[in-house]
Amino acid sequence: MKPTIYDVAQAAGVSIATVSKVINGTGRISDKTRKHVLIIMDQLKYQPSMVASALTGKSTFTIGLTLPDLANPFFAEIARAVEDRCHEFGFNVFICSTDNDPDKEVKYFSLLTQKRVDGIIVATRIQNDQFLKKLIQQNVPIALITNEMPTLAVDTVMVDDFLGGYQAGSHLAELGHRRIAILKEDTDTKSNRERIHGCQQAMIAAGIEPDERLLSIGGFTVQSGKEAMTELLKLDNPPTAVFACNDLLAIGAIQAAREQGLQLPADLSVVGFDNTILATIIDPPLTTIGQPIQEIGRQAVELLVQEIKGEKTLKQRVVLLPELVIRSSSLAYQNV
Amino acid sequence: MKPTIYDVAQAAGVSIATVSKVINGTGRISDKTRKHVLIIMDQLKYQPSMVASALTGKSTFTIGLTLPDLANPFFAEIARAVEDRCHEFGFNVFICSTDNDPDKEVKYFSLLTQKRVDGIIVATRIQNDQFLKKLIQQNVPIALITNEMPTLAVDTVMVDDFLGGYQAGSHLAELGHRRIAILKEDTDTKSNRERIHGCQQAMIAAGIEPDERLLSIGGFTVQSGKEAMTELLKLDNPPTAVFACNDLLAIGAIQAAREQGLQLPADLSVVGFDNTILATIIDPPLTTIGQPIQEIGRQAVELLVQEIKGEKTLKQRVVLLPELVIRSSSLAYQNV
DNA sequence: ATGAAAGCGCTAACAG
DNA sequence: CTGTTAGCGCTTTCAT
Numbered sequence A, B: 001m002k003p004t005i006y007d008v009a010q011a012a013g014v015s016i017a018t019v020s021k022v023i024n025g026t027g028r029i030s031d032k033t034r035k036h037v038l039i040i041m042d043q044l045k046y047q048p049s050m051v052a053s054a055l056t057g058k059s060t061f062t063i064g065l066t067l068p069d070l071a072n073p074f075f076a077e078i079a080r081a082v083e084d085r086c087h088e089f090g091f092n093v094f095i096c097s098t099d100n101d102p103d104k105e106v107k108y109f110s111l112l113t114q115k116r117v118d119g120i121i122v123a124t125r126i127q128n129d130q131f132l133k134k135l136i137q138q139n140v141p142i143a144l145i146t147n148e149m150p151t152l153a154v155d156t157v158m159v160d161d162f163l164g165g166y167q168a169g170s171h172l173a174e175l176g177h178r179r180i181a182i183l184k185e186d187t188d189t190k191s192n193r194e195r196i197h198g199c200q201q202a203m204i205a206a207g208i209e210p211d212e213r214l215l216s217i218g219g220f221t222v223q224s225g226k227e228a229m230t231e232l233l234k235l236d237n238p239p240t241a242v243f244a245c246n247d248l249l250a251i252g253a254i255q256a257a258r259e260q261g262l263q264l265p266a267d268l269s270v271v272g273f274d275n276t277i278l279a280t281i282i283d284p285p286l287t288t289i290g291q292p293i294q295e296i297g298r299q300a301v302e303l304l305v306q307e308i309k310g311e312k313t314l315k316q317r318v319v320l321l322p323e324l325v326i327r328s329s330s331l332a333y334q335n336v
Numbered sequence C: 001a002t003g004a005a006a007g008c009g010c011t012a013a014c015a016g
Numbered sequence D: 001c002t003g004t005t006a007g008c009g010c011t012t013t014c015a016t
Helices: A005-012 A016-024 A031-044 A050-055 A073-089 A102-114 A129-137 A161-174 A190-205 A222-233 A247-259 A277-281 A293-308 B005-012 B016-024 B031-044 B050-055 B073-089 B102-114 B129-137 B161-174 B190-205 B222-233 B247-259 B277-281 B293-308
Strands: A062-067 A092-097 A119-122 A142-145 A155-159 A180-184 A215-217 A241-244 A269-274 A287-290 A317-320 A323-325 B062-067 B092-097 B119-122 B142-145 B155-159 B180-184 B215-217 B241-244 B269-274 B287-290 B317-320 B323-325
Touching (some): A005 A031, A016 A031, A050 B050, A062 A073, A062 A293, A073 A092, A073 A293, A073 B073, A073 B092, A092 A102, A092 B073, A102 A129, A129 A142, A155 A161, A155 A293, A161 A190, A161 A241, A161 A287, A161 A323, A180 A222, A215 A222, A241 A247, A247 A277, A277 B277, B062 B073, B062 B102, B073 B092, B092 B102, B102 B129, B142 B293, B161 B287, B161 B323, B180 B222, B215 B222, B222 B241, B222 B247, B293 B317
Parallel strands (some): A062 A119, A180 A241, A241 A269, B119 B142, B142 B155, B155 B317, B180 B241, B241 B269
Antiparallel strands (some): A287 A323
């Protein structure tokens, strides 16, 4: 059996209270006893049980992170950023891929609360705000990533999707493109809508009338982007540029264009969103709207931890600004 | 406050023992009381505290997963596979990216044991088998992924790296290549050595003498692969094909070749290892040695869970076989 | 079939 | 400065 605090106390000839105090650095302990106890702990290779101390009312130093799919590079990078910051704070993170399946999400939420996590970072698309609301009412610290609950006071870190879309749209418009297609995601989230809206506003500002037929639905897979783009290229008057709401879709678009024998970026300019590692790997390297992934993760953790520690009562919404990252997949329109 | 078992007991007019029994389906409870208690639990939205029950000696239904870097697609996919299988078993997983930093690894291990995880899946390169040995001696269930501790009896799931390397080597040899470079990782792991050795054996079997100068060191980044390949291409007699020990390196090699103005795959054939999503995205699509990532994750979890539940005393080593996935980055040697 | 009571390992008053 | 003691929420004999 693992040694307990009793074993240490006995071996050190002190009470368990004393041991507890040296473990936590609380109370007043003479230097001599402290050192002695420390030595005994070391000898016994004693490791305080965090489950016991959690039961006593202290926190579990554990948070949950829900996201759609860890295998999606964007979320993997988010998770990594969250994990790193958590580790610095001494927290561990439970990873929860929900595939945006409401059932799975509920199951995970309930598991997390049963395990008494100190807080939850939600990077999944919120479907049942019902459940989330309950959590918030129960004072479970929550931080939202890339998500917005307009009706609820909850810490949130997001990027300005509208601006991102706008940057993409202006970039393409400035390159002289007039027929700009948009590949959107299949979930109707605010984030997705804003990106589209931003892009369209940029187009309008440039005197381009958004064409409904150039608005196509993809999803979160390369394949879906490919299919959507293939359809778009079949139009009588196909687009010369496309803005995809995420990098995966953009990559699908590139692959579709290639398959149709188009030269990239000469025949089709592509702009993505996220700036994941994929954007640097695809050929041509993808022009994309960069989300400050590290920063998103860090800030979410910081908000959450502050709330867990009770250092902060005010909730806040942090809006990070995206950045246009120009690579080679976008080029001036060549009116041959 | 969250309701406790006492609240339920009181509201239901029974003892906490009874409630506990209906929660766990243990003991003998009349159908009537059971139903009644169930209803009360529901009304109170009672959720048993797993930290309390863990303290009582039951397991925590939590495992730890250590890996080098969650942002690396290969490990992200592994993590996803592990998580999925765990979820089916009702386990949660603590994610631990160590960057192969021994300090971080030790810190994570100790945190995990303090939190009394039921077991640990180790997908990091093992550096201090010291610490791991201690864990195993303390009967902490451990499963190794893609790792081998020749001196220890521990559950392990791995792929046959030698065979993978061999497949890569024969593939290139069969395509007529004679000058085959190898890009290895910078950590001297058995896995890495085996891949190289396999490739070289295949070359020898094809009558090719491995050339030391064509063996170059990369790492786990695209950049390192690029740099290594750039050097290789500067040789008087540069390679016509390259086998990279992971997809990241292979991608770096492709990028380097492109930058030097080479046509791919005509001027250089590239074979990677892992078959991550990146292999499908790079242009040309990467011929690579496919690891059955899903299966690796599943089996590791299964071994671990069996051991946790005490359903199994015998340890085992599962060797999964890799598979050559031919895409477009490899082509017959054209002796111009 | 149900309940009383003794822990699990630790923290936090409260005494001394 | 150190020890005693009462829980934290739950499981598990052992009685009844």
